[in-house]
Amino acid sequence: MSEFLLGASLVAYFIASALYLANLHLKHKQLAAYGTVAAIAGFSLQTLRLILQTLNQSTPFANASEAIFFLSWAIAGLYLAILAWYRLPSVGSLAMPLAVVALALVYRFPTPAGGPLAGDGWMRIHVVAIITSFALFTLAFCCAVFYLIQNKLLKSKRMTGMFRRLPPLKTIDSLGYHLASIGFPLLTLGIITGIVGVEMARMRDTGAEIKLVTSAITWFAYAAYMVAHSSPGWRGKKANWILIVGALLTALTTALHKFS
Amino acid sequence: MHLVVVGLNHKTAQVEVREKLAVSEADLPKAIETLQACQCVAECCILSTCNRTEIYALIDSRENEEVLLDFISSYHGIPKMSFQDHIYRHRGHKAVEHLFSVTAGLDSMMIGEYQILGQVKDAFCIAGECDSTKTVLNNLFQQALSVGKRARSETDISKGAFSIGYAAVELARSIFGSLQELSILILGAGKMGELTAKHLISAGAKSISVANRTPARAEELAVKLGGCAVPFESFTDAMTQADVVIGSTGAPEPIVTKDQMAKIMRIRREKPIFMIDIAVPRDIEADAGDLDNVFLYDIDDLQALVQESVAERHKEIEKVREIIAEETRKFNSWFRTLEVVPLIKTLRQQFDDLREAEWQRNAGKLGHLSEKDQQTVQIMMQSLINRISHNPMIKIKEYASSPDGYSKLDTARELFGIIAEEVEDAEKPEQNDPEAAI
Numbered sequence: 001m002s003e004f005l006l007g008a009s010l011v012a013y014f015i016a017s018a019l020y021l022a023n024l025h026l027k028h029k030q031l032a033a034y035g036t037v038a039a040i041a042g043f044s045l046q047t048l049r050l051i052l053q054t055l056n057q058s059t060p061f062a063n064a065s066e067a068i069f070f071l072s073w074a075i076a077g078l079y080l081a082i083l084a085w086y087r088l089p090s091v092g093s094l095a096m097p098l099a100v101v102a103l104a105l106v107y108r109f110p111t112p113a114g115g116p117l118a119g120d121g122w123m124r125i126h127v128v129a130i131i132t133s134f135a136l137f138t139l140a141f142c143c144a145v146f147y148l149i150q151n152k153l154l155k156s157k158r159m160t161g162m163f164r165r166l167p168p169l170k171t172i173d174s175l176g177y178h179l180a181s182i183g184f185p186l187l188t189l190g191i192i193t194g195i196v197g198v199e200m201a202r203m204r205d206t207g208a209e210i211k212l213v214t215s216a217i218t219w220f221a222y223a224a225y226m227v228a229h230s231s232p233g234w235r236g237k238k239a240n241w242i243l244i245v246g247a248l249l250t251a252l253t254t255a256l257h258k259f260s
Numbered sequence: 261m262h263l264v265v266v267g268l269n270h271k272t273a274q275v276e277v278r279e280k281l282a283v284s285e286a287d288l289p290k291a292i293e294t295l296q297a298c299q300c301v302a303e304c305c306i307l308s309t310c311n312r313t314e315i316y317a318l319i320d321s322r323e324n325e326e327v328l329l330d331f332i333s334s335y336h337g338i339p340k341m342s343f344q345d346h347i348y349r350h351r352g353h354k355a356v357e358h359l360f361s362v363t364a365g366l367d368s369m370m371i372g373e374y375q376i377l378g379q380v381k382d383a384f385c386i387a388g389e390c391d392s393t394k395t396v397l398n399n400l401f402q403q404a405l406s407v408g409k410r411a412r413s414e415t416d417i418s419k420g421a422f423s424i425g426y427a428a429v430e431l432a433r434s435i436f437g438s439l440q441e442l443s444i445l446i447l448g449a450g451k452m453g454e455l456t457a458k459h460l461i462s463a464g465a466k467s468i469s470v471a472n473r474t475p476a477r478a479e480e481l482a483v484k485l486g487g488c489a490v491p492f493e494s495f496t497d498a499m500t501q502a503d504v505v506i507g508s509t510g511a512p513e514p515i516v517t518k519d520q521m522a523k524i525m526r527i528r529r530e531k532p533i534f535m536i537d538i539a540v541p542r543d544i545e546a547d548a549g550d551l552d553n554v555f556l557y558d559i560d561d562l563q564a565l566v567q568e569s570v571a572e573r574h575k576e577i578e579k580v581r582e583i584i585a586e587e588t589r590k591f592n593s594w595f596r597t598l599e600v601v602p603l604i605k606t607l608r609q610q611f612d613d614l615r616e617a618e619w620q621r622n623a624g625k626l627g628h629l630s631e632k633d634q635q636t637v638q639i640m641m642q643s644l645i646n647r648i649s650h651n652p653m654i655k656i657k658e659y660a661s662s663p664d665g666y667s668k669l670d671t672a673r674e675l676f677g678i679i680a681e682e683v684e685d686a687e688k689p690e691q692n693d694p695e696a697a698i
């Protein structure tokens with residue numbers, strides 16, 4: 001059942017991604033709407049699986065594959081929330097493919113592998129806070145990409161094709177900021193609880209230092225973004241580049257993370 | 261019964277000719293009345309805008325088309341010779357197709373524009389008030405209006421900028437999203453600046469300020485646009501607050517340099533600014549557009565955007581033509597049901613079926629009759645049917661050639677209980693040639 005839900009939601013997200021991408025380039029009014037239907041279907045399936053997993057296991061997000069599953073669920077959920085609030089289906093053409101990538105990674109970590117995460121309270125808070133902040137940063141990354149594309153199109157004075165389907169510059173800029181400003185405190189919380197959790201469980205290993213360093217760099221990147229967003233000389237293009245760098249650091253941190 | 265449109269438009273005639281043949285809205289009822297007085301005109305509607313004057317009419321026969329030209333000539337008091345070369349005529353389904361392309365905006369100077377839809381609606385309303393449109397034209401115009409709406413909602417024929425003002429609105433939307441909260445600053449009180457500001461206002465912008473070297477003109481324009489005037493000396497201060505700046509002064513040199521702009525941006529804390537420079541010579545140094553968060557468009561940029569949108573809309577023409585073809589077919593098949601030939605055919609068929617059914621029902625009871633007697637009975641039945649149907653058939657043919665015959669044919673259909681679809685079905689094999697039908 002769990003395998004089926006996983007596969008089905010992956011297919012649904014894939015369809016949603018294809019439709020959203022097509023919507024950017026083709027003139028067909030219904031494409032985005034169909035994409036949203038697929039995205040909602042996939043999200044429902046994922047939610048169902050999440051509920052079933054939580055009921056079955058005493059500790060949710062007990063391993064790497066569950067954590068990544070949760071990340072893709074959060075990305076899709078956040079995107080749908082943004083869609084409901086801002087009506088920006090164009091964001092889906094990047095957010096949904098990223099949800100697909102995250103979901104496909106679940107297959108890279110067969111269920112028990114990666115070992116169980118420490119079941120105590122600190123680590124549970126750590127995992128939820130970190131993953132939620134990563135989902136928020138992923139969407140902020142999407143916003144930054146669209147901001148930079150739209151900014152370039154506006155500067156080069158080209159208004160055809162994709163231009164009309166992209167979100168307005170100011171809207172996407174402030175949306176990216178909102179997302180990062182929720183993600184940042186969550187990241188802070190995640191890092192602190194992570195350090196505390198490791199200390200408490202005396203699980204310090206050789207990887208811990210690298211983990212700590214990359215996390216700290218990521219944290220500083222987002223801290224810089226929060227300042228840059230409203231500083232003269234940084235606002236706009238440069239600030240959004242920081243957002244993209246931040247997302248890449250996030251991905252790097254995740255890759256180095258051993259989930260132990 | 262002959263459906264025809266005669267007229268001229270911006271493609272066939274220069275404005276010098278068009279203005280001579282135009283009928284103002286106030287004069288329309290009188291013109292329609294004059295036209296209706298012609299015996300051969302059953303229904304008519306006159307569409308007269310600055311780009312076209314067209315008469316849509318249902319007349320008794322093709323030979324009488326000249327009546328419409330005679331009307332134009334006598335109504336305007338100009339000889340036929342002077343405009344005949346500019347006139348086009350479309351008959352039957354071509355006339356239907358023509359009206360549909362007009363409402364869809366394909367026939368407009370600015371392709372896909374919205375105005376024409378309102379103009380056709382108005383012309384149709386006036387004709388309706390004059391009672392000059394009945395079954396056929398009512399149906400035709402109602403369908404034409406819905407074609408216009410379909411084309412605009414189902415294709416991108418009306419998307420994008422139609423003018424510099426539209427382009428400005430579209431850009432403002434792409435930068436800021438909503439225009440509601442934007443504050444607009446107009447430099448100079450020129451006509452172009454006013455026009456552009458009006459577009460932004462109609463798109464939702466509310467806060468307007470005007471700076472002009474002559475304060476009185478600034479005041480005047482500010483009142484007109486519902487905004488306020490600011491002293492020209494301090495327009496750079498106003499620029500630190502505004503979201504959209506429209507430059508349209510007559511200054512010989514740029515009034516805002518890149519350095520000044522950079523300073524303004526620092527004071528604005530880099531809040532994005534959209535600058536529309538429609539002045540020639542330009543008001544804002546072109547280099548200022550290189551600064552981050554400054555979106556500077558001059559008149560050529562905007563014009564290029566309009567051209568681009570026109571090109572984009574041209575790509576949609578084929579899709580609109582498909583809609584028009586589909587709707588023309590729909591109208592055509594309805595129009596055919598008004599025709600007399602299919603009606604007579606159906607009627608004959610109906611009588612024959614009746615005779616056959618009666619015979620089948622009673623043949624058993626007549627078995628005792630000799631072969632010859634049975635034949636006599638059949639002949640009797642046939643001749644009875646012929647006699648009964650003789651007069652209706654003659655009358656139906658007569659109606660066909662009278663101008664309002666189709667309404668009488670409607671009555672005939674009702675009397676014999678024939679519904680429209682039946683006629684259509686009987687005619688199906690011939691449907692390949694739509695022109696023959698109308």
